[in-house]
Amino acid sequence: xxxxxxxxxxxxxxxxxxxxxxxxxxxxxxxxxxxxxxxxxxxxxxxxxxxxxxxxxxxxxxxxxxxxxxxxxxxxxxxxxxxxxxxxxxxxxxxxxxxxxxxxxxxxxxxxxxxxxxxxxxxxxxxxxxxxxxxxxxxxxxxxxxxxxxxxxxx
Amino acid sequence: xxxxxxxxxxxxxxxxxxxxxxxxxxxxxxxxxxxxxxxxxxxxxxxxxxxxxxxxxxxxxxxxxxxxxxxxxxxxxxxxxxxxxxxxxxxxxxxxxxxxxxxxxxxxxxxxxxxxxxxxxxxxxxxxxxxxxxxxxxxxxxxxxxxxxxxxxxxxxxxxxxxxxxxxxxxxxxxxxxxx
Numbered sequence: 260x261x262x263x264x265x266x267x268x269x270x271x272x273x274x275x276x277x278x279x280x281x282x283x284x285x286x287x288x289x290x291x292x293x294x295x296x297x298x299x300x301x302x303x304x305x306x307x308x309x310x311x312x313x314x315x316x317x318x319x320x321x322x323x324x325x326x327x328x329x330x331x332x333x334x335x336x337x338x339x340x341x342x343x344x345x346x347x348x349x350x351x352x353x354x355x356x357x358x359x360x361x362x363x364x365x366x367x368x369x370x371x372x373x374x375x376x377x378x379x380x381x382x383x384x385x386x387x388x389x390x391x392x393x394x395x396x397x398x399x400x401x402x403x404x405x406x407x408x409x410x411x412x413x414x
Numbered sequence: 415x416x417x418x419x420x421x422x423x424x425x426x427x428x429x430x431x432x433x434x435x436x437x438x439x440x441x442x443x444x445x446x447x448x449x450x451x452x453x454x455x456x457x458x459x460x461x462x463x464x465x466x467x468x469x470x471x472x473x474x475x476x477x478x479x480x481x482x483x484x485x486x487x488x489x490x491x492x493x494x495x496x497x498x499x500x501x502x503x504x505x506x507x508x509x510x511x512x513x514x515x516x517x518x519x520x521x522x523x524x525x526x527x528x529x530x531x532x533x534x535x536x537x538x539x540x541x542x543x544x545x546x547x548x549x550x551x552x553x554x555x556x557x558x559x560x561x562x563x564x565x566x567x568x569x570x571x572x573x574x575x576x577x578x579x580x581x582x583x584x585x586x587x588x589x590x591x592x593x594x
Contacts, residue, residue: 280583287579288564295566302566310554313512316505317537317547319497327488331551334484335559338477343564347467348583349474351560353552356522377525379518380548381482382556384474387583399471400478405545410529413539 281346288343307332348387354379354402366401374407489547494540506533509550516553 295302311328318324342349354365358376364383365376383402388395501509510533513519526532536542559565563576 283582284579287575291564291567291575295564298566306554306558309558310551313508313550313554314547316501316509317493317543317550319493319495319499319540319543322492324492327492331481331485331488332559334477334481335555336565338474338481339559339565341469341474341477342560345467345469351556353516353518353556355518356525357528358521375525377529378522378545378549379552380545381485382552382560384478384560386471397471400475400482403482403548407525407529409545410526410531410536410542413542 278346281348284348285344285346288345292340292343303332303336306336349399350385350387350396351382352385352402353382354404360404360406364398364401365404367404367406369405369409372406372408374411376404377407377410378405379403380405485548485551489544489551493544493547496540497538501534501537509533512550513553516557519553522549 307325307329310332311325314324314328354376356376356378360367360376364385379402381403383398384400386397386399388397510523513522526536531542533546536546562572563579564572567575
């Protein structure tokens, strides 16, 4: 069932089409993007510089990482813009260190790893669904995680 | 000759009058059609299925998967390899601050502490270094790119905007109008 076709009711039995709410959100998102169009390049360049500055600290040898950092940021921004202009409610989050592994919202590349979550190497993306007055989270893309055993093995 | 002209003039006047009547009838008819057309458009809009998402969930999955894979491959290629370099104190502070840029940072530092692991030890081994770099990129994406309501919106505007939208989404437009 699509979000846009759902209807929720409050305690007084009044019904409000979620579609209208989502359309309002979508309209505001599109208007904001239009408003910030002239400053988007500066914002993007600033993000590229900030990310590069941090990542450069961890390079084993000196290398030029600017072109690839730019590509990654551009790709991410492209998706973020689509989400901003979408008629849906997305959310992006990271898994806490020390939490238990949950297969429905997390992806573990190495199945041999054991223990609690150590690091989250790619964020979780979800979508809020409102069905018959009840809200539920739908996993759009699971978070990639690494478990504690990796640090015990190598560190 | 004058009589002929007079007769011709009268005939033209009559034709002119008839044409005016026809023209007025056509204009009235056009106005009616215009009204019907507007009513039909309104009805079509009312009957039309509500518009759904611009892109399906599959499109988002594909794009996010691509971003994840491209990042993974690049980080593995760039940050792999032995190093004799030792992180200085300033670099460790910067990296710790980058971790704490998101609320999960504290929990990660806690797990590191419990496992007697430091940023320096993560840096010394290729595999943990790669994982750490990807964690930092994930924090960056989550807080700077996907976190804001709209990229480029100043923080002081973004937070109230997101909270307002959450209230409207939770309560619905009608309830917001009634309550506030």
